[in-house]
Amino acid sequence: MHAAEPPLRADQIQGNVIPGFNTDHQRLVGFAIHDVARARAWLADQARGVTTLAEVHAWRRGPKREGTWRNLCFSYAALERIGGPDFRCDAIRDPWFKRGAAKVGRSLGDRDAHAWPRADVLAILGDNDPRGLGRACADLIREAERHGLGKAYEESGTRRKESREPFGFRDGVSVPTVRGTVDGRVLARRRPAGALLADRLTATGKPLLWPGQAVFGYPGQSRVSAVAPGETASGGRSWMVDGSFLVYRKLRQDVDAFRAFAERAAHDLGTQREHVEAMLIGRWHDGSPVVRHPNAPGGYDAGANDFRYFADTPAHVLHGPGGVPIVVPPTPADPHGERCPHLAHIRKVNPRDAPSDLAGEPMALALQPFRRGIPYADPDGQGLLFLAYTTAIEERFGALVRGWVGLDLAPEAPSRTADAIAGGGDRPFVEAVGGGFFFAPSRDTLAALTRSR
Amino acid sequence: VQLLPPANVGDFQHAARLMAAEWNDFLRTQLETLLEAPSLAGHSFFVPDGGEPPSHELVWQAFPGAIDAWFRHDPGLGDRTPRAAADEAADALVPMVVGFRRETDRFSPVIVYYRQQDEYCEWRAELDDDQRVRRVTFTAESPEYWAFLENMDPSLRLSAAVYTKILDEAVMPGELSWPYDVLVPSVVDPTGWTVRFPAHTYNPWNDRNVGQGIVHCTHPDNTLMKAAMLVASASILRHTAGGDRIDDAFGLVCAGGFGDPNRLSDPAIGHFVNQHVRLGRQVSVADPVGVYIRDLQLGGFAASAGKLHWRCKRGQRDGRMLRAVLEAPDGHIVLDGEPVRRGGEVARRLRMTSAVLLRPRPKGEDAPDSRAAVAGCLVQPGRPEYYGVFFPEWDWRGPWIPGPADTPAATLPQVPAIAPAFGPAPAAAPGTPGARLDGRILHDIARDAALDGRWSRWSRWSLLAGGIGVMPTRWSGTG
Numbered sequence: 062m063h064a065a066e067p068p069l070r071a072d073q074i075q076g077n078v079i080p081g082f083n084t085d086h087q088r089l090v091g092f093a094i095h096d097v098a099r100a101r102a103w104l105a106d107q108a109r110g111v112t113t114l115a116e117v118h119a120w121r122r123g124p125k126r127e128g129t130w131r132n133l134c135f136s137y138a139a140l141e142r143i144g145g146p147d148f149r150c151d152a153i154r155d156p157w158f159k160r161g162a163a164k165v166g167r168s169l170g171d172r173d174a175h176a177w178p179r180a181d182v183l184a185i186l187g188d189n190d191p192r193g194l195g196r197a198c199a200d201l202i203r204e205a206e207r208h209g210l211g212k213a214y215e216e217s218g219t220r221r222k223e224s225r226e227p228f229g230f231r232d233g234v235s236v237p238t239v240r241g242t243v244d245g246r247v248l249a250r251r252r253p254a255g256a257l258l259a260d261r262l263t264a265t266g267k268p269l270l271w272p273g274q275a276v277f278g279y280p281g282q283s284r285v286s287a288v289a290p291g292e293t294a295s296g297g298r299s300w301m302v303d304g305s306f307l308v309y310r311k312l313r314q315d316v317d318a319f320r321a322f323a324e325r326a327a328h329d330l331g332t333q334r335e336h337v338e339a340m341l342i343g344r345w346h347d348g349s350p351v352v353r354h355p356n357a358p359g360g361y362d363a364g365a366n367d368f369r370y371f372a373d374t375p376a377h378v379l380h381g382p383g384g385v386p387i388v389v390p391p392t393p394a395d396p397h398g399e400r401c402p403h404l405a406h407i408r409k410v411n412p413r414d415a416p417s418d419l420a421g422e423p424m425a426l427a428l429q430p431f432r433r434g435i436p437y438a439d440p441d442g443q444g445l446l447f448l449a450y451t452t453a454i455e456e457r458f459g460a461l462v463r464g465w466v467g468l469d470l471a472p473e474a475p476s477r478t479a480d481a482i483a484g485g486g487d488r489p490f491v492e493a494v495g496g497g498f499f500f501a502p503s504r505d506t507l508a509a510l511t512r513s514r
Numbered sequence: 515v516q517l518l519p520p521a522n523v524g525d526f527q528h529a530a531r532l533m534a535a536e537w538n539d540f541l542r543t544q545l546e547t548l549l550e551a552p553s554l555a556g557h558s559f560f561v562p563d564g565g566e567p568p569s570h571e572l573v574w575q576a577f578p579g580a581i582d583a584w585f586r587h588d589p590g591l592g593d594r595t596p597r598a599a600a601d602e603a604a605d606a607l608v609p610m611v612v613g614f615r616r617e618t619d620r621f622s623p624v625i626v627y628y629r630q631q632d633e634y635c636e637w638r639a640e641l642d643d644d645q646r647v648r649r650v651t652f653t654a655e656s657p658e659y660w661a662f663l664e665n666m667d668p669s670l671r672l673s674a675a676v677y678t679k680i681l682d683e684a685v686m687p688g689e690l691s692w693p694y695d696v697l698v699p700s701v702v703d704p705t706g707w708t709v710r711f712p713a714h715t716y717n718p719w720n721d722r723n724v725g726q727g728i729v730h731c732t733h734p735d736n737t738l739m740k741a742a743m744l745v746a747s748a749s750i751l752r753h754t755a756g757g758d759r760i761d762d763a764f765g766l767v768c769a770g771g772f773g774d775p776n777r778l779s780d781p782a783i784g785h786f787v788n789q790h791v792r793l794g795r796q797v798s799v800a801d802p803v804g805v806y807i808r809d810l811q812l813g814g815f816a817a818s819a820g821k822l823h824w825r826c827k828r829g830q831r832d833g834r835m836l837r838a839v840l841e842a843p844d845g846h847i848v849l850d851g852e853p854v855r856r857g858g859e860v861a862r863r864l865r866m867t868s869a870v871l872l873r874p875r876p877k878g879e880d881a882p883d884s885r886a887a888v889a890g891c892l893v894q895p896g897r898p899e900y901y902g903v904f905f906p907e908w909d910w911r912g913p914w915i916p917g918p919a920d921t922p923a924a925t926l927p928q929v930p931a932i933a934p935a936f937g938p939a940p941a942a943a944p945g946t947p948g949a950r951l952d953g954r955i956l957h958d959i960a961r962d963a964a965l966d967g968r969w970s971r972w973s974r975w976s977l978l979a980g981g982i983g984v985m986p987t988r989w990s991g992t993g
Contacts, residue, residue, distance in 0.1 A: 154595045157850075164851040168814030284583075284899060285764035285775070292587055292898050297595060371761075371789055396793060416789050418573050420763035420781035463811065470573045470808075470867070474786060 067272065067279055069241040069248070071115035073303040073503040074276055075132045078450045079114050079239050080121070080248060081433045082130050082187030088198045089216040089309065089446055091180025091497070096209025097142050100182075103208035104143070105511035107133060107184075107201075111504060118243055129188040129197035133507065134307045134499035137161060139181035145513050154297035157455035158306055162497045168459070170467050170485045171493045180213040183309060183499050185448070191219075214495065216311060218435030218446045223347075223361075226436055227314045227443045228338070228482075228490075231348035234365050235411060236432050237270040238263050240290075241279070257377040258367060260288045264380070266363040268426065274457075275431040275450040278302030282427040291427070294452040303503030305450045308430070308458050311437070311495035312483075314444040319482075319490045341481040343405030352401040353392040364389035370408070370415040371396050403476035406483060409465055417472035419460070425472070428461045444491070454498055517541045517562065520659060520738075520804035521829035521836050525676050533666055540662050541803060544739055548746065553771075556885045558796045559746035562803075562871065569800035569869035571833070572783055573808055576635040576652070576864040578604060580776035583900045601856040604631055605639055607724065613696035613710045621707075624696050626719035628732035633779050634741060634805040635866050638728035639857030646818075646846035646853040650860045651839050654807050655730035655828075656738040657718045664716040673716060680828060680837065681727050692717045735774070741783075742799050745870055747772035748784035749791045751884040759884065761789065764891070768903060771889030775901045779866065790872050791882065800869035807835035808867035810860070818853070820844025833867060 069079065076082060094100045112130040135143070137159045141150045150159075157165050166174020184201055188194035202212055226232040238249040249267065252259035261269055273281025273294035278301075280290035296304070323337040330337065336356075339345045344365075345358035352368050353359060363379045367389050374392040381387045395401050396415070401408050408415075411429065414422045430449035437446050451458050465472045466480040478484065483491045502510065517538045519525070545561045548554070581604050585596040607627040614621040629636045634656075640649040663673045670687035677685035696711035711717065723729045731737070752760040752769040760769045763785035767773050773780025787797050810824055822842050829836030840847060840860055847854040854860060875881070894900040 149593070152593045152595070154597065156595075156597060160850050160852065165814070168811075168850055170813055285762075285901075287762075396789070416763070416782065416786035418575075418782050419778070421785050422762065423764070463813075464575075468811070468865075470571055470865075474570045474572050 066240045066242055066247060068245075069114060069239070069243055069272060069276075069279070070303050070503070071118060071243045072113050073505060074114040075305070075501045075504075076112040076114050076117035076130060077132045077185050077187070077433055077448070078275055078305045078307075078431065078501055079241075079272070080117055081236075081431070082112075082117065082132075082185070083433075084130065084187035085189045085220045086187070086191045086194045087218040087435050087446070088184075088186045088194060089214075089218070090184045090186070090198060090202060091178065091213040091215075092182040092184070092205050092210040093179070093213045094139060094142060094181040094210055099209035101143060101511050101513075103205055103210065104133070104182075104507070106204070107131070108504065108507040108511055111507060112187075113504060114243070118248065127193075129186050129194055131187075131197070131201070132185040132501060134183045134185070134501040135510075136179070136181050136183075136497060136499055140500060140510075142181070143510050143513065147513050148300060148510075149298060152297045153301070154295070155306065155454050155456075157459060158498050158500065162308075162310075165455075165459075165498075166493075169462055169493070174493070174496075177495045177497070178213045180497055182210065183307070183497065216437055216446055216495075217439070218437045221436055225346070226434075226445055227316050227438075228319055228342075229346050230338075230342055230344060231346065231361055232434065232436075232445075233432070234266075234344065234348045234361070235268060235407065237274070237429050238267040239272045239275070239431070240269050241272045252379070256379070257375070262366055264363065266366045266379075268366060268429070270426060270429060270431070273452060274427070274429065275305045275452060277304055277452055281452060282429075283423055284427055285423055287422045287426055296452065300502070300506045300509065301500070304506060305501045306452060306454050307499040307501050308447075308449040308451065308454055309496045309499065310447040310449075310493045312445045312447050313442045313492050313494045315488070315490050315492070316443065318488060322490070340402055341405060343401050343407030350392075350401070350407075351405070352395045353390065355400040362387050362389075368392040369413050370394060370401070372414055398473075398475060402481075403473050404478045404481045404484075406480055409472065409476065409480040409484070410461060412472045415473050418464070418470070418474075419472065428457045428465075430458055430461075441494070444494075447496075450501070518802035520655065520802055521806065521834045522802050523829060523836060525663070525672075525679075536666060537662060540665070541658075541738075544658070545742060545799075545803075548739060548743055551743075553888070554746050554750070556750045556882050557746050558749040558791045558875070558882050560796050560798045560871075560873070562798050562801050566798075566800070566871050567873040569871050570786075571808070571867050571869050572786055573865045573867045574633060574778040574782050575862060576631075576633050576637075576807070576866050577858050577861040578630070578632050579778035580632060580774055580900075581630070583776040584894075584897060586899050587897055589896060601858040604858040604861070605856050606630070612719075613698045614707070615694050616697060616707075621697070626717075627724050628719060628734070629724070630733060631861070632733045632735050632774070633777060633866060634731070634736050634868070635807060635861065635864065636728065636731050636733065636736065637857045637861055639860075642846055644846075644853075645855060647855060647857060647860070648843075648846045649839060649841040650847070650854075650857040651728050651827075651837070652807055652835075652861070652864060653728055653730055653837050654805050654866065655836050656736065656741075656804070657730055657732070658738045660716060660718060660730055668715070670716060677722055677729055680729055681722065683727075685722055689722055690716055690720045736805075738803060738805070740773075741805055741868060742803065744773050744780055744783055745787055745797055745799055748787040749797050749882075751788070751791060751882055752887055753884045754887060760887065761792065764901075768889060768891035768901070769887035771903050771905055775891055775903065783868065783870075787870060794875050794881070795872040796875055798871040798873075800871050802834075804834070804836070805866060805868045806830075806833065807838050808833045808865045810838070810840065810865075811863045814850045815840070815860075815863070816848045817842035818845035818848050822847065 110131055163175045186198055224232050241248055250264040252264050271281050271290045272279035277294050277296045281294045283289045283291035323334045326337045327334045339351050344350050347358045348361035348365050349359035350368055363381055368374050371394050373394050376391040377389050379387040412425050430451040433448040434445045466483050469478050519537045581600045585599040591599055608630045609625045609627055611623045612626050613624050615624050635654050637650050637652045639647045642648050670690050673690055674685045674687040691714045692711050695709045695713050697707040698710045700706040700708040747770050763781035764775050766784050766788050767775040767781050824840050826835045827837040827839055889903050889905045891901040891903055
């Protein structure tokens with residue numbers, strides 16, 4: 062029996078942090094602040110329109126909402142300029158947030174982060190209606206420019222059929238869901254008590270993480286237990302409570318190179334290209350895990366995360382939409398990477414119960430951010446607008462990308478290479494071509510920022 | 515099979531064959547003796563005997579996880595960040611009492627300094643006038659090798675020659691030895707004393723190794739035998755009092771009482787070993803037995819002027835480095851565009867490695883029995899992510915420790931745990947009151963001197979009472 066899940070201050074937390082906009086269309090607009098005093102006036106106006114957890118949650122449970130959702134985030138430099146001495150930004154704990162993505166780029170393996178356009182303020186807009194989104198975005202930019210802000214960049218993301226990312230895989234299969242309650246009820250539907258993995262997966266098979274993973278002021282993941290709460294996340298200043306760091310990375314995906322590589326490898330190995338691609342990712346295009354379906358896709362269902370690498374998972378029955386039973390077959394452990402290679406992307410970024418350089422499942426979970434990515438396509442290519450909310454950019458996100466994705470022998474000792482997909486190299490399949498580190502404040506802090514002098 | 519010296523380092527020169535054989539005997543004897551320890555009943559460890567299976571390289575970060583855990587929720591930080599406090603503490607030298615020195619009319623404590631960097635890697639940062647790091651020297655050399663050199667040549671001329679080679683400065687044997695006998699209380703006569711370190715023998719905390727330079731590890735846990743003991747201990751399958759199998763990293767360290775759950779190395783190594791024993795393997799340490807510096811992730815590092823050099827100075831540069839240096843000869847080291855102020859900032863990008871051997875359990879041999887937990891973990895009061903390992907048979911007995919003696923570990927309330935010597939070194943010079951005792955050292959003294967359980971209680975009592983200033987008077991009498 063573990064501690065009760067904490068009530069989430071739903072009117073304070075921005076809605077893309079929890080539970081995530083998850084709209085069909087999104088825009089990211091980065092602004093540079095040229096005139097702080099005028100920017101405050103714009104922010105005061107914008108702050109009133111920021112979409113909170115409460116609004117997104119209500120919409121998901123109720124009728125379709127009209128209008129465009131909006132979240133606002135700030136770089137460290139912007140917080141210092143807008144917040145002034147009252148905010149004491151120097152006491153923020155995360156070194157990477159303070160240094161910024163441009164300086165930290167080399168540490169993350171980014172080739173030219175110093176040349177990326179920089180934004181002080183990042184606006185995230187979401188809507189299922191692309192025309193409405195376009196109008197809202199144009200209004201936002203026009204008003205911002207009237208108040209001494211200049212547009213640094215604008216990115217447009219669109220969800221694809223079955224949430225496929227550009228390589229063709231169903232994305233978000235393992236995106237965590239937050240533990241916590243709103244109005245006395247848990248945010249995400251759970252498996253019935255006693256069901257397999259009911260203490261760590263939602264009814265739809267998403268991993269459950271404590272809110273302090275992404276939001277300050279709440280318990281985060283324990284470093285020694287996969288299910289018990291850890292300590293309350295503190296960013297260093299009290300005004301950071303209910304806020305979250307956002308790592309934004311524009312990840313360009315070289316689909317042609319990926320396909321060509323898989324084609325060549327398939328030829329050499331005497332198998333199909335789709336099979337090679339599945340081994341590189343750890344899942345088939347449809348999201349079914351290769352550790353359970355080593356020879357052919359098995360279809361996506363709520364059991365897509367019901368497997369471990371060092372422990373057998375017995376056959377069990379889940380209940381899908383409408384109570385339809387889903388029979389999940391037994392999944393033997395795969396400690397030696399015979400079905401899911403150690404270099405496979407999903408095994409590199411989440412080794413689950415396998416022994417790792419950070420010692421097992423609790424830390425594997427503790428490194429996971431809340432991801433909110435959406436595919437993009439522009440004249441320079443296609444890829445993912447990768448958004449990850451966390452309370453520790455260097456300690457968790459950095460450890461994940463620098464320490465696991467980018468290196469051999471980690472997280473598992475037999476892992477002889479970097480991540481097969483995102484591990485860099487001379488001609489990487491995935492490369493960051495833009496981004497920044499931001500802070501998504503609570504609604505009260507946002508209002509206080511606009512009043513500060 | 516003959517076991518090689520760490521990284522097959524070539525210090526033996528003219529007497530190479532003889533000394534290599536001696537090292538093999540030395541190490542083999544240590545490993546075989548280790549396996550006789552009663553605490554290792556039920557292990558699946560084997561001493562390398564030739565025809566070894568492929569090894570598995572385990573890696574971990576060189577910066578101490580325990581120091582990060584200590585400061586992560588430090589109520590006394592003020593506006594300092596946990597990271598800054600941890601980096602500062604990791605670079606600090608820490609005093610430790612290793613015994614007593616006889617003076618004309620009294621006994622005075624012998625205080626040495628060691629580095630509280632306990633991930634089998636230690637470093638020394640050299641700063642410029644503006645307190646920016648221009649060179650960091652890392653070592654993974656274990657003290658056993660230097661004890662071996664002393665065994666080979668008790669005059670310490672060989673040791674001094676190797677020091678000279680490593681430091682590139684002339685080092686005399688007299689600089690490496692104790693100038694006086696270091697005494698500890700005698701087990702035979704509680705009012706008497708016994709010699710722990712005789713005069714003119716090798717002093718591993720000598721100034722060339724700790725003050726002016728760095729040659730080998732000084733932390734009491736950074737030893738080859740501690741690493742081997744960790745692998746052997748972790749090979750014991752464990753279950754709770756209720757019979758539930760323990761297979762998580764933290765639980766294994768706590769239940770087995772091996773290593774430190776706050777470290778990065780111990781839980782990672784222990785978890786890997788134990789999980790593979792469950793899969794039917796036996797384990798050992800790969801030859802050449804050692805813990806090594808594997809690699810530095812150089813991305814993000816630069817020199818403020820000129821070139822940045824990352825060099826292997828001793829050992830094998832292909833991932834078995836014993837000594838390595840990051841240096842900006844014409845300026846200072848820069849990370850992510852900022853000057854590096856502490857050696858720990860570099861250590862956070864440094865990976866250590868040790869290789870273990872896995873072989874299938876011989877056919878016909880029964881699977882090892884699972885053993886009950888012999889220890890447990892408790893949270894350090896006020897520091898919710900820092901844990902202490904406690905052994906009921908000696909940690910919870912005696913009048914000074916609250917808590918019933920035979921209560922299972924997991925059900926005990928929080929009790930004061932050993933305060934590690936983290937934090938900047940006190941301003942006081944060695945020999946003055948204020949230095950804190952290190953419980954682990956005192957336990958080692960107790961074992962070395964074959965003292966009875968009174969020592970562990972005494973050391974714990976002293977720690978709780980605040981240090982050497984409140985030592986029981988019976989131990990400070992004349993010999």
